[in-house]
Amino acid sequence: MRLERREGTTFALIVSAPLAAIAVALMLSGGLIAIAGANPMDAYFEMVRGAFGSRLSISETLTRTTPLILTGLAAAVAFRTRLWNIGGEGQLYAGALIAAWLGHSIGTTVPSPLAILIVLLSGMVAGALLLLGPVLLRIRLGVDEVVTTLILNFIVLLFVSMMIEGPMKDPLAFGWPQSVAVGNEVLLPKILERTRLHAGLLIAVAAAVLIWFVQSRTVFGLETRAAGLNQKAAAFAGVALGPTLLGVACISGALAGLAGAIEVTGLKGYVTLDLSPGYGYSGIVVAMLAGLHPIGVVITALFVAVIFVGADSMSRALGVPSFIADVIVSISLLTMLVSLLFTSYRIRR
Amino acid sequence: MDSEPVLELSGISKRFGALIANDNISLALHSGELLALLGENGAGKTTLMNILFGHYTADAGVVRAFGKELPAGRPSAAIEAGIGMVHQHFTLAGNLSVLDNIMIGTERLSLLRSDRSAARQKLAALSQRFGLQVEPDRLVGTLSVGEKQRVEILKALYRDARVLILDEPTAVLTGLESEKLFATLKGMTETGLSVIFISHKLAEVMSASQRVIILRSGRVVAEKRTADTDRAELAELMVGRRVTRPVKREQPPGAQVLAALNVDVVEDGRKTLDNINFSVRAGEVLGIIGVSGNGQASLGRLVCGLVGASSGTLVRDGVETRRFSPRSLVKAQTARIPEDRNAEGAIGEMSVWENTVLERIKNSRFSSHGLVNRTACKAFAADIIGRFDVRGGGPDTGTRNLSGGNMQKMILGRNLAAAPELIVANQPTRGLDEGAIAAVHAQLLASRSSGAAILLISEDLDEVLALSDTVQAIFNGRLSDPVAAADADAQSVGLMMAGIWGSADAA
């Protein structure tokens, strides 16, 4: 038995890959739910109800979707050029920290829309700068960016911890490690009354469309794809690998930084160490499930958000530990990798 | 033949997707015989030998060694049965020593200690007996290609091979080294070993083999005693039809288009080109001939704009520079045919249209303000597909699905579409069959007639002599002085390829 490359891939095959992956992941996780003493079908029903059952739950799901779209795009953009940015979590926190600091100090010196723009842009710059280091190390010295971006996540979290216990500590937070809050004038507008859903969702979706356009219609998009698929051939055709990689790094880091800035200005108003329940890492799963397609990212981010929001209420109802959400998501990453393989290979005896 | 065959293949068939690589092939090898397996690129020779050795599993057919059937798909069984294989692409680890490379797989994995001194002795005895000198403690990565091949042969002998299979063994050797190799092989057959060598070179098949089996399109088309045949007959059997390569016509050259003056290139801290000089004029073909691995890759990268000169000057149309860039070359009407189609020339996962425009995407015809003009790009691709007879798909086809010959036509097409001034062709016919080779030659000569300057880098002596006006040999990163192709013959150029040329440091 061996694998043989398919001559071509059909659209149906591409779309069915994530569906098959998710189905298998849900089946496997169902076994774990059963071990916890619950009926898997009931559990999944509870999850869907928890995610879509009411106006509030829908808004919560969409609120969760927002950062996942952005970190998912960050991973998708980078992975397409074979830039393994695993530092989304750190870049998110870097963006959040800068956003909180600027959002707190910018005050009313500039009109509100401009202030929001400045705060979000600064978050993007912070995320991009954080990724530039590892990428330069890769280009100049051949240092594997996977390890450096991973390790930077820990350094950034310690830095955030240092800042919110030190210079940026909120004196009114009863000693909790929490940053100062941003001013009202930089808060993103809500898009659904009496919920937490904010305009960040629109920004995230717009970012996905923009990335899709850049990738499929521009010279830069063509060059980044070429560089990702075959460095030698791309260089032969005159694609400047270094600058292309740096460009991609800026976009990827900026997207993750934007996720952090939006969480602060749209949702929390300040930075804590539990601002992100691993959005940076989940973004990798979101991107892979979407086959690295930017529009697909919006859909798979929603899926992952449904799992997380749904698992919380399912856990309350059925007593299954809510960690099951992480289990489902991580298994679907592995099953997706396998089903992606079968879109370009088939088994031959 | 009167003796029992030592090796017998019967009814071997193998299919890769739609391609039938081997179609019901049968052959036998007798003790002490030196058998040539002759065929064009893509005739199925390597596939057949890989099945025999167990790298591939045949769809049908059996292999018998010394009368016993070999289990399919197990190299260990082939080795045990006394079969040794020397692959065209050596299967060696450069970071390990010669001894390590030879010992791998020879001892039980459960042993608590390798017996290296015994291995050393056995290796020394073999080296002595067959005249294959190696230093057991050298790192393989530091050896020359000829030495690496010796290690490969010793690896097989170390496993007590009685049958030796060599896949295109002379592809990387100079004429002298090849002669020495065949002398060694002949000596081996005299001691009772049997040898099969794969080749597409008629000269060496005629001079070295006792019997020749000719493969074409996956089938055995003929079997001859070498003494009973001649080159012309073999050529016709191998190609199956009369393919005549186009012939160059004399024409006076024009002005200088490209030149290198005392150029050194250093890559990864190693000097790969050493004080080279050359000059190509319009309407002229300069052939750079040499055995693989003497700096051709580096020369290719230099003239294709991927590396710069560390010292010396490049001249293009009278303008001096240290380094070209791919995009400026393309803009200046330079056609660049890369050495490795699959690694450099095209991106398999991208469509044909993307591959045709990638190197000229910034041209205002194909993009404006950073936006790709897909209609124009696809029209360009369709034009090339039509004009250069690229078969197997349209502009939107995945490039991976094209055959080697059609991929090369696509690469030629995108380069030659707009009458280039300079063509850099690095191994333009490597791995192509005779029909495709003739087509490539015709394209190059047509460009020459319309005034293009052509720098041809090739390992194929016949090709260089047929196409070039002037020939320079490359050896160890140095270039010989140019000689007129009209005054050169296979023997004199053969010496030049071994680094022996009149001027300068012939030592």
Add this chain to the structure above:
Amino acid sequence: MIEAVEILATASLWDAVLRIATPLIFGTLGALICERAGVLNLGIEGIMTLGAMVGWMTVYQGADLWTGLLVAALCGAIFGLLHALLTVPLGLSQHVTGLGITLFASSLTYYVYRLALPVASTPPTIEPFQPLDIPLLSGFPFLGEALFSQTAPTYLAIFACLATAYILARTPLGLAVRMTGENPHAVEAQGLNPISIRIGAVVTGSALMAVGGAFLTTATFNSFFPTMVQGRGWVCIALVVFASWRPAKALLGALLFALFDAYQLRLQHVVDQAIPYQLFLMVPYVLSIVALIVMSRRAKVPQALMAPYRKGER
């Protein structure tokens, strides 16, 4: 200032160095074995987390400490097998698969832990490994406390390093593993199966990683809590590069790291609040990156690292 130097002369520092180094030694050795065969195993962080929980849980359920380590090794091996099956015969991206294994192993760990102990607010404890009392040596002044008051797994880690160095350099199996990491085609051409060699190496390496994790809960601490591995796995991946893929250097590298870590812990008490403690905690991570930078040009990477091998495909 003087106090900062005096720390170096305390026996407890050196005692701590060996203790802190132990999980790093196991983890680095495990990653090294995988990489010498040509497979990058980024599942390490998750496998160490899993090992930490499983080792502790086994003991908490009543088994003895060594059984705990053994069960942890077994679970590590199973996840190693999963990584190996996906990356070796199927040839999936080693980067992404490894991260997937880490995410899967850690989430499964937390899930199972929660399932077994739904309401534990403070983590329950076990009786951990005690320092071995080695006759004569342990009683030796200074050195006895500094070097010979370790728990048994620490000595096991050092022994494992030396044994791996010997196996790689001197046995047919070691040669086969090295050759697989350099050129799997050469291995196949000599009648061995590079796929099974790679799978074997990844399974073995992953078992060692899990033992490293289990050391945290059965010797360093006496309980399990989430995120306790704290990026040690990633540090180990960096240490493999730092060690140029050599087991003896990996041992030295792990000890050097542990020295910095143990030293910064003590220095924190000396400088007391003058410098934020987070800066000290950053030290091992920053060092990992520095190590990668320093070794980037010098390290001899196994040539076939991360290159998938498919039979009959070049």
